[in-house]
Amino acid sequence: MYGYSGKILHIDLSTRKTWVEEKPESWYKLYIGGVSMATRLLWENIEVGCDPLSPGNPICIANGIFAGTPVPVGGKYGLASKSPLTGLVGDSLSGSWFSIALKRARWDGVVIHGASDKWITVFIDDDRVQFRDASKLLGLGTFATEEAIRAELGDDQVRSATIGPAGEKGVLFANVTNDGRQAGRTGHGAVWGSKKLKAVSVRGTHGVTVADPETLMQLSFQISETSQGPYTAKYRILGTSTNVLNMNKLGLLPTRNYQEGVFEGAELVSGEYLDAHYKVKKIACAQCPIACEQMSAVPDGPYKGAMTGVEYECLFANGPNLGIDDLRAVIKLIEICDQGGMDAMSGGVTVSWAMETFERGIFTKEDFKCAKYPEGFEPHFGNAEAAVTLMEMIRDREGIGDLLSKGTRRASQIVDAERGTETYKWAMNSKGLESPGYDARGLKTFSVGVAVGTRGGCHNRSAAYDPDIQGEVDRFSIDDSRGEIAASSEEYAAVYDTLPLCKFIRRCFTGKADRAGAWPTIAKLINATTGWNFGYDDVELIGIRAHTIKKAFNIREGWKRADDDLPYRWKHDPMTKGASAGHVVTDEELEYLKDLYYAAKGWTKEGLIPKAKLLELGMDDVAEEIGV
Amino acid sequence: MEIWVEFVGIPRLLAGVQEVTLSLPAGASYREVLRQLARRFPALDGQVIDADGAKLFPENKIALNGKRILTESELDLSPQDGDRLVILSVLAGG
Numbered sequence: 150m151y152g153y154s155g156k157i158l159h160i161d162l163s164t165r166k167t168w169v170e171e172k173p174e175s176w177y178k179l180y181i182g183g184v185s186m187a188t189r190l191l192w193e194n195i196e197v198g199c200d201p202l203s204p205g206n207p208i209c210i211a212n213g214i215f216a217g218t219p220v221p222v223g224g225k226y227g228l229a230s231k232s233p234l235t236g237l238v239g240d241s242l243s244g245s246w247f248s249i250a251l252k253r254a255r256w257d258g259v260v261i262h263g264a265s266d267k268w269i270t271v272f273i274d275d276d277r278v279q280f281r282d283a284s285k286l287l288g289l290g291t292f293a294t295e296e297a298i299r300a301e302l303g304d305d306q307v308r309s310a311t312i313g314p315a316g317e318k319g320v321l322f323a324n325v326t327n328d329g330r331q332a333g334r335t336g337h338g339a340v341w342g343s344k345k346l347k348a349v350s351v352r353g354t355h356g357v358t359v360a361d362p363e364t365l366m367q368l369s370f371q372i373s374e375t376s377q378g379p380y381t382a383k384y385r386i387l388g389t390s391t392n393v394l395n396m397n398k399l400g401l402l403p404t405r406n407y408q409e410g411v412f413e414g415a416e417l418v419s420g421e422y423l424d425a426h427y428k429v430k431k432i433a434c435a436q437c438p439i440a441c442e443q444m445s446a447v448p449d450g451p452y453k454g455a456m457t458g459v460e461y462e463c464l465f466a467n468g469p470n471l472g473i474d475d476l477r478a479v480i481k482l483i484e485i486c487d488q489g490g491m492d493a494m495s496g497g498v499t500v501s502w503a504m505e506t507f508e509r510g511i512f513t514k515e516d517f518k519c520a521k522y523p524e525g526f527e528p529h530f531g532n533a534e535a536a537v538t539l540m541e542m543i544r545d546r547e548g549i550g551d552l553l554s555k556g557t558r559r560a561s562q563i564v565d566a567e568r569g570t571e572t573y574k575w576a577m578n579s580k581g582l583e584s585p586g587y588d589a590r591g592l593k594t595f596s597v598g599v600a601v602g603t604r605g606g607c608h609n610r611s612a613a614y615d616p617d618i619q620g621e622v623d624r625f626s627i628d629d630s631r632g633e634i635a636a637s638s639e640e641y642a643a644v645y646d647t648l649p650l651c652k653f654i655r656r657c658f659t660g661k662a663d664r665a666g667a668w669p670t671i672a673k674l675i676n677a678t679t680g681w682n683f684g685y686d687d688v689e690l691i692g693i694r695a696h697t698i699k700k701a702f703n704i705r706e707g708w709k710r711a712d713d714d715l716p717y718r719w720k721h722d723p724m725t726k727g728a729s730a731g732h733v734v735t736d737e738e739l740e741y742l743k744d745l746y747y748a749a750k751g752w753t754k755e756g757l758i759p760k761a762k763l764l765e766l767g768m769d770d771v772a773e774e775i776g777v
Numbered sequence: 778m779e780i781w782v783e784f785v786g787i788p789r790l791l792a793g794v795q796e797v798t799l800s801l802p803a804g805a806s807y808r809e810v811l812r813q814l815a816r817r818f819p820a821l822d823g824q825v826i827d828a829d830g831a832k833l834f835p836e837n838k839i840a841l842n843g844k845r846i847l848t849e850s851e852l853d854l855s856p857q858d859g860d861r862l863v864i865l866s867v868l869a870g871g
Contacts, residue, residue: 379824379834379836380836382787382824382836382866383786383787383836383866386787386790387786387787387790391785391786391787391866394785394786394865395785395786395865395866395867398783398785398840398843398863398865399840399843400843420786421785421786421789421790424790618846618867619838619846619867620838620845620846620847620848621848623845624845656835656836660835727843728842728843728844
């Protein structure tokens with residue numbers, strides 16, 4: 150096979166044994182790589198109903214088809230486990246050198262089973278696997294862990310995926326970090342921590358063989374050249390943080406725990422302000438010509454020296470959503486998350502829930518006692534020092550940080566059960582995963598996209614906000630077209646997440662980002678890499694299968710139609726200011742949208758997948774297990 | 778007729794200003810607004826505004842009073858006195 154080794158590496162941390170599984174080419178044609186292959190490996194290697202923090206929950210890593218080739222933005226891998234945050238599929242992506250090293254070590258995927266009794270790292274050195282003592286690495290941040298492993302092994306070419314203190318402590322939205330990039334959302338770091346696995350390191354020394362190097366080089370050069378033009382200017386020059394003002398103008402910028410969609414301090418936390426005052430460097434993932442990450446540093450004030458990459462989602466969550474208009478504090482908060490190994494979106498949204506709960510008088514100063522403030526503190530919205538302290542308490546599970554480390558759904562359930570309150574009404578999550586920076590009350594198509602998302606409240610798995618924001622549909626109303634749009638958007642995104650290719654390249658194939666503009670070139674890239682004969686329809690099926698295997702996993706774990714839901718606030722509390730004021734997504738609207746969406750997918754009214762549909766996709770064994 | 782135009786993101790960097798007021802003859806279309814902007818801020822021409830065709834390049838949009846994004850066919854319509862237009866680069870992801 151070209152482009153693949155045909156081999157999956159299995160590692161059992163309990164027994165310290167390893168074995169190799171060979172997969173047929175037909176299997177690769179179905180699941181390709183990235184989130185699709187990672188979820189398929191999860192499907193094959195977990196017992197139904199398994200506790201996500203038990204040894205039975207495998208860590209499934211699936212490389213990208215283009216990792217280690219010249220294809221721009223193709224250096225990415227997928228990661229899947231059962232999520233401790235949602236109890237459903239947890240699938241994430243990360244980019245850069247780790248995936249390339251894994252490709253050069255000739256592994257298409259890695260499945261890690263069991264749990265170690267002592268803290269270890271796993272070192273995959275081409276076809277050899279070492280289990281190494283990690284006791285000296287405990288407590289180190291994510292970036293420091295990578296550096297320490299390189300120093301220990303005496304090889305600066307070793308690439309590691311690591312967890313930080315948050316993963317060690319079991320914060321349920323802890324993430325996994327490699328090369329400064331995060332496989333975020335859904336709590337992979339907690340799964341790794343439950344196995345006492347501090348890092349997976351890889352050294353790969355082989356070349357990558359493709360079927361048609363000349364064509365692949367030609368296409369890659371063309372795409373790379375186009376990627377330096379206007380189609381990616383917004384990503385290259387300001388990065389995703391430019392969305393702060395866009396969302397604010399449209400009344401969609403989550404502010405003070407999504408109470409409003411307009412933030413009076415938006416200019417001060419905008420991408421434009423960041424660019425002018427705090428940006429020090431642009432960073433690119435390996436194999437990426439775009440370089441969207443805006444590395445930013447704090448030059449003065451109490452957080453002087455803090456430095457990290459700033460993206461829109463972590464910026465909204467830790468800025469406007471906390472009522473904070475000082476980018477120096479926002480950079481510090483994101484740094485705590487990135488170095489501590491926590492999802493900055495879930496972190497920010499969980500802190501905002503705590504702030505609102507405090508402002509409503511349910512939490513008091515007493516609840517916020519900690520070593521730093523033995524008498525407690527008052528986390529009002531806008532109190533940057535309180536937010537920083539709370540984020541550190543979450544990372545360390547200190548005091549109330551222990552409660553907050555469970556995320557908004559569990560934390561609100563615990564508080565409401567203990568105190569007879571209704572804090573769930575402002576717990577902003579879907580399926581337990583904290584909401585993104587697009588307020589669905591003013592984006593009706595996106596509202597169904599985020600409600601049905603297989604991994605919970607996520608903007609990356611459904612781009613259904615795009616037609617709302619682009620003005621292709623009326624974003625404040627619903628009609629019969631929205632189910633189809635949401636389904637189509639999800640499957641479109643799943644193609645990119647499976648190859649994986651970064652979605653920021655999507656307009657650089659032909660100038661048009663739609664399927665007609667992108668799929669023919671993507672098919673050529675696949676064919677030049679593998680020697681296959683994929684066409685437009687085959688590329689389309691990549692996304693459909695990827696989404697189907699994730700949905701199938703959830704169904705097998707007991708998913709029900711009622712789980713496809715929105716946060717209470719988006720259904721009942723209209724905003725009072727800005728362009729999206731006065732709107733909610735009613736229960737009636739949401740149920741109607743779900744009907745439309747399930748119908749568009751060809752599923753039953755209860756959202757289950759007909760056996761015939763699965764057989765059409767070549768997913769026969771899945772049909773046997775969950776088809777109806 | 779007087780309208781306000783605000784720039785966000787790349788359009789703001791190129792224009793070098795945050796906001797501008799435009800006076801337009803009654804009945805002038807949004808395309809005329811774009812032509813005026815391209816004349817006044819030449820850095821926008823060819824990067825954000827295609828002045829020949831009096832339209833925006835695909836990455837850029839006009840938000841009308843914050844409520845909605847104008848489609849290309851709506852550029853033939855006329856703004857109302859006092860309207861606030863935001864020229865922004867719509868972006869997905871992050």
